[in-house]
Amino acid sequence: MDAEPAPVAAPGPATPAPADLVAGDVVEGWRLQERLHTSGMAQLWGVLPAVGTGRAPLPPGCEGLPLVMKVPRLRARDDPASIVGFEVEQMVLPALRGPHVPRFVARGDLDRQPYIVMERIPGDSLKPRLAQVPLPLHEVVDVGARVATALHDLHRQHVVHLDVKPSSVMQRADGTVVLIDFGLSHHDHLPDLLDEVFPWPMGTGPYMSPEQVQGVRDDPRSDLFALGVMLYHFITGQRPFGAPETVRGLRRRLVLGPVPPRALRAECPPWLQEILLRCLEPSPDRRWQSGAQLASALRNPSDVVLTERAVRMHHGPLLGRARTWLGMLMPRSAQSPGAARRVLPCPTVMAAVDIGRGEPALLAQLRESVRRTVAAEVGARLVCVCVMKAARGGGEGDAHADQRHPHLQQLLGLRHWARPLAQALMLDEGRLSCHVLEGGDVAAALIDFAHRNQVDHIVMGARAHSALRQYLGSVSAQVVAQAACTVTVVRA
Numbered sequence: 162m163d164a165e166p167a168p169v170a171a172p173g174p175a176t177p178a179p180a181d182l183v184a185g186d187v188v189e190g191w192r193l194q195e196r197l198h199t200s201g202m203a204q205l206w207g208v209l210p211a212v213g214t215g216r217a218p219l220p221p222g223c224e225g226l227p228l229v230m231k232v233p234r235l236r237a238r239d240d241p242a243s244i245v246g247f248e249v250e251q252m253v254l255p256a257l258r259g260p261h262v263p264r265f266v267a268r269g270d271l272d273r274q275p276y277i278v279m280e281r282i283p284g285d286s287l288k289p290r291l292a293q294v295p296l297p298l299h300e301v302v303d304v305g306a307r308v309a310t311a312l313h314d315l316h317r318q319h320v321v322h323l324d325v326k327p328s329s330v331m332q333r334a335d336g337t338v339v340l341i342d343f344g345l346s347h348h349d350h351l352p353d354l355l356d357e358v359f360p361w362p363m364g365t366g367p368y369m370s371p372e373q374v375q376g377v378r379d380d381p382r383s384d385l386f387a388l389g390v391m392l393y394h395f396i397t398g399q400r401p402f403g404a405p406e407t408v409r410g411l412r413r414r415l416v417l418g419p420v421p422p423r424a425l426r427a428e429c430p431p432w433l434q435e436i437l438l439r440c441l442e443p444s445p446d447r448r449w450q451s452g453a454q455l456a457s458a459l460r461n462p463s464d465v466v467l468t469e470r471a472v473r474m475h476h477g478p479l480l481g482r483a484r485t486w487l488g489m490l491m492p493r494s495a496q497s498p499g500a501a502r503r504v505l506p507c508p509t510v511m512a513a514v515d516i517g518r519g520e521p522a523l524l525a526q527l528r529e530s531v532r533r534t535v536a537a538e539v540g541a542r543l544v545c546v547c548v549m550k551a552a553r554g555g556g557e558g559d560a561h562a563d564q565r566h567p568h569l570q571q572l573l574g575l576r577h578w579a580r581p582l583a584q585a586l587m588l589d590e591g592r593l594s595c596h597v598l599e600g601g602d603v604a605a606a607l608i609d610f611a612h613r614n615q616v617d618h619i620v621m622g623a624r625a626h627s628a629l630r631q632y633l634g635s636v637s638a639q640v641v642a643q644a645a646c647t648v649t650v651v652r653a
Contacts, residue, residue, distance in 0.1 A: 182206065182232065189269055190216020191230055191278060202243050202344070206230045208278060223266055229281035235271075241568040241597065242363070244271075245354050246344030251277060252351055252590055253343045257318055260337050261311035272573045282339050287327035287391075294398040295426060301395045302433065304338075306459040308388055311338040313452030316381040319349035323378060325387035326368050347378045352594040357544070357614050366411060367400045371443045374411045382445040385455055389440025389448075396433070397425040401441055415443055421473045431471035432462040438470040507540035509614065513607050513621035513640070516547045516574040520624065523653040527622040528582060530651045534620055535586055543588060545579045545595045546610060547571055548603045571597045604639035611644055618647045 182204065186193045194207040208230045210216060219226075233247040254277060255265045264280035287304070290296060308330055315322060322329070324345040331339045345363050347353050355363050355378070362374050370386035377383075393401045401419030405411050422429045422437055436458050442448045449455040458465050512531045514524070535541045549571050575595045583593050600606035611619055623637040637650045 187211045187214060188230065188232075188274055188276060190214040191228075191267075191276075193230070197229065201234065202246070203231050203233045206232065207281065217267070220266060223264060223280075226264065226266075227281040227283070228266060228278055229263075231277045231279070233275055235275065235566050235569050241566070241599065242355070242359060244566065244569055244572065245358055245596075247275060249346060249354055250342070250344045251275075252354075253320060253346050253348050254279065256348060256351070257315070257320065257343075259314055259318075260333070261314045261340055263339060263341060271569065272576065282331045282333065282341070284331065286341070287330045287332075290395065291327055294395055296395045298396065298429065298433065301392055302459050304395070305388065305392045306456045307332070307336060307338040308391075309385070309452040309456035309459065311340050311452070312381075312384050312388065313456065315340060316384070316452060321347045321379060321381050322384050322387075323347060323363070323373065324365055324368070325384050325391065326365050327391060330391075349379065351591050352542075352544075353378060354594060354596065357594070357610070358596045358598065360609075360613065362408060362411065366405045367394075367402060369411060370445070371415050372445060374408065374415070380445055381452075382448050382450065385440055385449050385452065386445075388455070389437055393419065393422060393437050393441070396429060396437070397422050399425060418443075418476045420476065421470075424474050430462070431467055432465040434473070435465055435467050435471040438473065507542055508538045508617040509542045509544060510535050510538065510618045510620065511607075511611055511614075511616040512543065512545045512579070513619060514545055514547050514575060514578055515622060516571055516578065517549075519622060520653060523622045523624065523651070524578060526653055527620065527651045528578065530649065531620045532582055532585055534618060534649065535582070535588075538618075540592075542592045543579075543582065543586070543594075544614065544616065545575050545582075545593075546598060546607065547575050547596075548598045548600060548606045550599075550601060550603065568597050568599075604636045604643070607636070607640055608643050611646060616646050618649065619644055620649045620651065622651045622653075624652075 182188070182193060182196075184193050184195055188208075190211050191208040192211040194209060196204060196206055198205040206229065208228050210219065231250075233243060235244060235247075248271070251268045254262070255268070257265070263282060265277070266280070267276075267278040269276040308325075311330075312322070312325070320343070322340060322343065322345075324342060325340075329340060329342045331341060333339060345355065347356070360376075362369060362376060363378075364373050368387040368390045370380075370383040372380055373383050390401055393399075397420075399420075402414040403410070405413065419438070419441055422434050423431070436449075436455070439448055440455070449458065510531065512527065514527065519527075531543070535543050549568060572595060575597065579593065579595055582588065596610070598606045598610055607619070607621070610616070619640060621637055621640060623635060637648075641648045641650065
């Protein structure tokens, strides 16, 4: 049986091994015990508090709790999406509570040693069960109800997971489902860093909902679609939409429905097929509307209202799915890609900062101008952006594998520049974010970011005039001419 696919992210070269941590090392007051897992994104270590290191005390209720440390891979050739995803998880996990998520304990800054220490959930995820499919129907129904309950609790906390799959589902000793790996998540009350930086769909190919393929990241029903994919695989031994690796492949599910489960496994009852095919509807409005509804249906099959889905023995009608998909597209046709995802109640100020080549006097004056602009807008959110023109990979092989990722270097420099603003304006995580963009055309990258994220005001610096710059057109001149919002240009 095929292994579970990796998340779909930016294309790029294979990443080198993570930092050489060994058992016994002390990382900011945490002693590494044993390495539990190594993936392309991170290492997981069992840890204990180290005595006499000056580490902050454990949060209440965490004494004696088994702990795990997640250490990300941030080497020179790693994908920038892994850096942003780790930032997302560091931001989202502390905001979550309850039995369906790991208990958050501590985190380390990117500019020192990035990590997350959290509760260790014993046992395996559901991923090993993929080698045993198809599974007994009663077991799949029970697991499905438990996962749906966990998702409902997560959604009530304003979070959409967006990467539900067997490897992100664990169970406590009492059977309570625990959701892990929040690196692709969306939180309604926190900046969506992935959405702001990357214009392509983010997720794991087989499990991505149609609206995720379209770029929508704030619909909880996307998680119910992914759960439907997982249950379908457990029941039939096949994935309903295969394992696509391209956006074109992902879009096939929009017009071609899955083979009904009963056509692949005759003992699947009609009520269960009704539930699964409803999870996999292309339109969110035609799916179960909450995890609680789905869990109730799985636990009370006699209450499930049967439709033509229950007796279907072939792909759904192509024309009907095409009409459904067109109906999903039409309301968004006149909007920007980001317009359907989030409507911010307060203005967004974007500071465009040339961290790599900015003159100290200009950077200081730009910071002061940004401070005044944000202070004048009640409740404004500040987004600090710089553009890195170097291409990933660089064709230098692994010669620089042990150096810090250039994306990370730029991000740390941008955060350092923004720190006095955060202190002066008392900005919390929900009102300040820093992003490193990549592109050969700096002006185009800034304009596109501002458009996709509905920026209201751009503040940027400009170096002194020169005949050549005037002839070619400076970055600031292009942004002023083409941006659809207010632009303030600061000169030293």
